[in-house]
Structures are given as structure tokens and as C-alpha cells.
Amino acid sequence: MGKQNTQNKQHSRRLKVEDQQGLNLPIIKQIRGEFRCDLPSHISSHILVGQRLEIINSKLENYMFRLEWKQRADGVNPVGTEFRYNDLKQVCPGLLMKYLSKFIVLS
Numbered sequence: 001m002g003k004q005n006t007q008n009k010q011h012s013r014r015l016k017v018e019d020q021q022g023l024n025l026p027i028i029k030q031i032r033g034e035f036r037c038d039l040p041s042h043i044s045s046h047i048l049v050g051q052r053l054e055i056i057n058s059k060l061e062n063y064m065f066r067l068e069w070k071q072r073a074d075g076v077n078p079v080g081t082e083f084r085y086n087d088l089k090q091v092c093p094g095l096l097m098k099y100l101s102k103f104i105v106l107s
Contacts, residue, residue, distance in 0.1 A: 033069030033078030043099035
């Protein structure tokens, strides 16, 4: 099941290019999403980065978040992009708060 899922993902990232003879040749090309031409979908994961002292005193500023993108009108599915907390807070605070709210535990 995992192998087929990986193959489906790879297949969905293929672009078809016409060569000089008019043949459609599949070329695997990963296109990273970016705010100037893509719409954010959701945040899928996070990772703590930094020096040892920063990790011990972990703050949101020490995390990178993976932002996934919506499919483009031309059918391309951009690959997720990593951003720091402060960058996402400026550009898409709603998505950031939705993701962080999964981890809040009220007592």
C-alpha cells in the first residue's frame, strides 16, 4: 500500500513536455510552492531547529512549519515549503493558529 501511494504521488508530480517531434515525454519535476503564485492549503508538520540552548528554551520562533499548497489551475501540485513561525504569522496567521490549536491542552 505504501509503495503504491508513493508511486501515485510521483505520478501526480509529472509534467508532460512536447519534444520537437510532438511526443509527450514525462519529466518528473518538483515545483516548490510560493506565495506569489500559489494559494496555501494547510500546515502539515513542524520541526524544532536551532542551537542547543534554543532547543532547551524552545519557543515558537525556533520551529519550522511545512506549508502545503493547493493545486494550481494548470494541474500542478506544488511541493510543500518550510517557513519559520514569524514568517507564517505575517502571511497566513489563520492557518498557523488552526495548526497550533491541535496541540493546545486546556486543564
